[in-house]
Amino acid sequence: MRWLVGAAMLLVVAMALDLGLLAYAMYALVGVIVLSRKLADVWSRELSATREMSRDQVKIGESVAVVTVLENKSWLPVPWLLLEDLLPRRAVIFDPPNLKVTGRRLQLVSFPGRARKTVLYQLTCNRRGYYQIGPLVAETGDVFGLYRRYRVLTEPHFLLALPEVIPLAGFDVASRRPLGEVRMTHRLFEDPTRIAGVRGYQAGDPLNRIHWGATARTATLQSKIYEPSTIAGVTILLDFHEQSYDPKHEPVRSELAVTAAASIAAAVCEMGQQVGLATNGRDAADRIRTEGWRHEQLSSRKLAQGSGMRERSDRLRPVAVPTGHSNTQLQQILRTLARVEKTDGLSFAQLVVEVSSRLPRSATVIAMLSNVTPASAIALGSLRRRGYAVTAIVNAFEEFDYARMAGPLMAEQVDVRQLRDRAAIPQVCLKCLLR
Numbered sequence: 001m002r003w004l005v006g007a008a009m010l011l012v013v014a015m016a017l018d019l020g021l022l023a024y025a026m027y028a029l030v031g032v033i034v035l036s037r038k039l040a041d042v043w044s045r046e047l048s049a050t051r052e053m054s055r056d057q058v059k060i061g062e063s064v065a066v067v068t069v070l071e072n073k074s075w076l077p078v079p080w081l082l083l084e085d086l087l088p089r090r091a092v093i094f095d096p097p098n099l100k101v102t103g104r105r106l107q108l109v110s111f112p113g114r115a116r117k118t119v120l121y122q123l124t125c126n127r128r129g130y131y132q133i134g135p136l137v138a139e140t141g142d143v144f145g146l147y148r149r150y151r152v153l154t155e156p157h158f159l160l161a162l163p164e165v166i167p168l169a170g171f172d173v174a175s176r177r178p179l180g181e182v183r184m185t186h187r188l189f190e191d192p193t194r195i196a197g198v199r200g201y202q203a204g205d206p207l208n209r210i211h212w213g214a215t216a217r218t219a220t221l222q223s224k225i226y227e228p229s230t231i232a233g234v235t236i237l238l239d240f241h242e243q244s245y246d247p248k249h250e251p252v253r254s255e256l257a258v259t260a261a262a263s264i265a266a267a268v269c270e271m272g273q274q275v276g277l278a279t280n281g282r283d284a285a286d287r288i289r290t291e292g293w294r295h296e297q298l299s300s301r302k303l304a305q306g307s308g309m310r311e312r313s314d315r316l317r318p319v320a321v322p323t324g325h326s327n328t329q330l331q332q333i334l335r336t337l338a339r340v341e342k343t344d345g346l347s348f349a350q351l352v353v354e355v356s357s358r359l360p361r362s363a364t365v366i367a368m369l370s371n372v373t374p375a376s377a378i379a380l381g382s383l384r385r386r387g388y389a390v391t392a393i394v395n396a397f398e399e400f401d402y403a404r405m406a407g408p409l410m411a412e413q414v415d416v417r418q419l420r421d422r423a424a425i426p427q428v429c430l431k432c433l434l435r
Helices: 002-016 020-045 212-218 252-270 284-291 301-305 329-339 348-358 374-385 399-411 422-427
Strands: 047-053 057-059 063-072 078-085 099-103 106-111 116-125 129-133 136-141 148-152 157-162 189-200 222-231 233-238 274-279 319-324 363-369 390-395 415-419
Touching: 020 047, 020 136, 020 148, 047 078, 047 136, 047 157, 063 078, 078 116, 106 116, 116 157, 129 284, 129 329, 157 329, 212 222, 233 252, 233 319, 233 348, 252 274, 252 329, 252 363, 252 390, 252 415, 252 422, 274 329, 274 348, 274 363, 319 329, 319 348, 348 374, 363 374, 374 390, 374 399, 390 399, 399 415, 415 422
Parallel strands: 057 157, 233 274, 233 363, 363 390, 390 415
Antiparallel strands: 047 063, 063 116, 078 106, 078 136, 099 116, 129 157, 136 148, 189 222, 274 319
8 A cells, every 4th residue: 555655646746747757657656556456366365275184183103194275266377375384383392393294384386377286294293282283374465575465275173192101010009999899898889790698688678689589498588788899990180280390391291291191091991990080281172162263363474373272371170081981981081181281270289179079989099290289288188088099199200309299298198109201100000909
């Protein structure tokens, strides 16, 4: 617009002073400006694109192919077109990057009229996460550089990279309440499939408890005695507060905590026991639904690059998978762990308070901690005093840090284990008690 106003003013001056050559030049300049603007609008408006991904869920180390087909619906060729399939910043800032790109997701091309172009590249997942792929942003303009146009050609896709699962040799966490189907010294539940004997009928015994065979033989009512048993399991409490992790050790320590939690959940599910998860982190998928990008607001390349997932969140609700032993329990937990991100909302002590009313007493509580505050130790100690079996796994490499964090937990009589590194995950639990 500034170019057009300037040319119009010069044209008025040339006509007032009867400068024919200058007026002719201004006529030509105005024509070029108007034509350039119209062409830039047409080139941008007539572009369309579709993106496909070979899959939307992968494991660490696997690759996914991204294919984008771009089409110019106009007969006019586009002299230059800058294409970029956007990736979130956290996916590329680390070394190695969370998503390794093989191919060209950023290209400068010319585009004939009524033509199609395919953009192909691969993404290799080096770390778990929930990644926004796209949107595809196109930038074009006239050959003189007077006008530029920006278009968001596709909506984003989302890629879920599941956390790594390391096989565990066994467990002895909270040996007072071992994992597995165990006989309890006091009766929590009675298993109607396991008959321990018979006794004389007592008033109030239900009809389905009567042992009719023994009743016929003795000519008096006899009731079945069921063997007391319970199904033990695990509820994992994962601390994912930002202040719990030293930035100079990131993302190693946080990823180690997630890997350990996923490995424990997988081992417990493999034994057919109940398992659950609760964390004070945020769910990236939930954040996308509430804080997603708006297509109509992306009027420039800078806005487009900042679209999608925000870097911070003030979530004050825990992310939880209720403790259970359904067929899809492990998949739900792994998907939740894949999407969980650090946040500055709930502290770990607040997390314990929030979920304590929903914790089953028949399951061991395993707390994954990277920092232990007095409030965290008191919260876990309170669970122990209320009858829960509690084990804390402290995510610390240095012995000094482990001793400093383990002290308050031991003072609350909470069983404490150290998680030094990835190689230590299979040895965190030494024995697995199965009956």
